[in-house]
Amino acid sequence: MLLPYSLPFLHTHFHVILPPWLIVPHHFISSLKELQSFVVLDAAMLQLISLWLPGENMNKPNSKAAKINKANRLHNNKLSRNRPVKRSLPPEQVKIVLFNKPFDVLCQFTDDSNRATLADYIKEKQVYAAGRLDRDSEGLLLLTNCGKLQNQLTDPNKKTTKTYWVQVEGAPSESAIQALCNGVELKDGLTRPAKVEIIPEPDIWPRTPPIRERANIPTTWLSISISEGKNRQVRRMTAHVGHPTLRLIRAKIGKYTLDGLKNGEYKILTM
Numbered sequence: 716m717l718l719p720y721s722l723p724f725l726h727t728h729f730h731v732i733l734p735p736w737l738i739v740p741h742h743f744i745s746s747l748k749e750l751q752s753f754v755v756l757d758a759a760m761l762q763l764i765s766l767w768l769p770g771e772n773m774n775k776p777n778s779k780a781a782k783i784n785k786a787n788r789l790h791n792n793k794l795s796r797n798r799p800v801k802r803s804l805p806p807e808q809v810k811i812v813l814f815n816k817p818f819d820v821l822c823q824f825t826d827d828s829n830r831a832t833l834a835d836y837i838k839e840k841q842v843y844a845a846g847r848l849d850r851d852s853e854g855l856l857l858l859t860n861c862g863k864l865q866n867q868l869t870d871p872n873k874k875t876t877k878t879y880w881v882q883v884e885g886a887p888s889e890s891a892i893q894a895l896c897n898g899v900e901l902k903d904g905l906t907r908p909a910k911v912e913i914i915p916e917p918d919i920w921p922r923t924p925p926i927r928e929r930a931n932i933p934t935t936w937l938s939i940s941i942s943e944g945k946n947r948q949v950r951r952m953t954a955h956v957g958h959p960t961l962r963l964i965r966a967k968i969g970k971y972t973l974d975g976l977k978n979g980e981y982k983i984l985t986m
Contacts (some may be wrong), residue, residue, distance in 0.1 A: 804861050806986035812842050812858040813971055814981040818922050822847045822856065833858075837981055845869055846877075846944060846968070853922070854879075854965035855973045868968060874942040878967035879949050880917050881937045882926065883958040887913070891956040895939065899955045903945055906952060910940040919964065920978040926961045934961060 814837060816822070822844055824834045833844075833856075842858040845868040859865055868875050895911040914936050928934060935958070939949055950960040966973045976982060 804863075809861045809864065809986040810839065810842055810859060811861075811864070811971075811984040811986075812837060812839055812981050813973075813976060813984065814856045814858065815973060815976040815978050816848050816853055816856045817979050818853050819850060821850055836979055839981075839983065848965060849947060849963075852963045852965065853978070854963075855968055855971065855976075856965070857968050857971055869944070871943050875969045876940050876942050876967070877944070877965060877969075878938060878940040880914070880919070880964045880966050881939050881949060881953060881960055882916075882934050882962040883937060883953045883960055884929070884932060884934060885958045886933055886935050887937070887956065887958050891958065892937075894956050895952055899952055901945065901948075901951050901955065906945070906948065907941065907943050909942075909952075910938075912938050914938045917964070917966075922962060928961070938966075940967075 814833070816833075817831075817836075820831045820833070820836070822833065824832055824837075826832050830850075837858070839858070842860050843865065845857045845859055845865040848854065848856050857868065867873050892911050892913070896909055898906045898908050900906075916936050937953070939952070941948065945951075949963060953960045964973075971984075
């Protein structure tokens with residue numbers, strides 16, 4: 716079995732120093748032993764390349780690859796804890812913008828494809844989003860000029876709770892709700908315990924365009940509170956238990972809520 720990367724790839728992306736005569740297209744190697752016969756690799760590089768060796772699977776908990784991946788996560792968490800705390804602004808200079816983001820709006824101020832962005836709605840300058848909200852999601856987005864506040868709201872180690880109103884297809888069973896509460900295994904790991912409950916349909920604005928509902932299949936509204944932010948996490952969680960998300964609205968970030976904000980509007984808070 717061949718390794719999936721060529722020697723030029725190792726040279727370019729892993730900064731392995733190769734003799735000039737080895738940097739040629741389509742030169743593949745079949746083992747670490749063969750590679751080591753050409754170049755000298757340190758321990759870290761051997762670990763990195765070994766992730767792609769036959770039999771090493773990140774999903775096997777006792778595999779070398781899984782152990783390396785776990786060690787890397789622990790190392791990154793340590794770095795995050797040891798990272799210098801950003802200086803906070805004087806309270807009178809801190810600006811907080813709460814925005815009710817509409818559907819189909821990008822969570823950025825510019826776009827080369829001329830799609831709707833935050834600049835179409837927010838006129839405040841020098842404020843930046845504390846976390847993101849997907850283009851196909853709606854609701855609360857917080858922007859600020861304070862790096863310390865931004866870090867506090869987005870650092871997973873701070874465990875800031877975010878609450879979402881989620882319309883899902885079907886009627887989740889008690890076991891499905893309990894699974895979401897306990898944590899479900901996604902491709903990028905087990906989700907943290909969440910608070911999940913069935914709620915009445917919220918008093919909210921109509922979405923444009925409306926969601927696609929299937930005839931004779933009911934929908935259910937859930938309130939889901941999580942303290943992490945994996946990519947499209949809530950959607951993947953509900954899909955995992957067999958209830959795809961049809962509409963997703965963020966209602967709360969920590970102590971900040973969507974209360975009193977119409978869709979597409981924002982308000983400015985001070986500390």
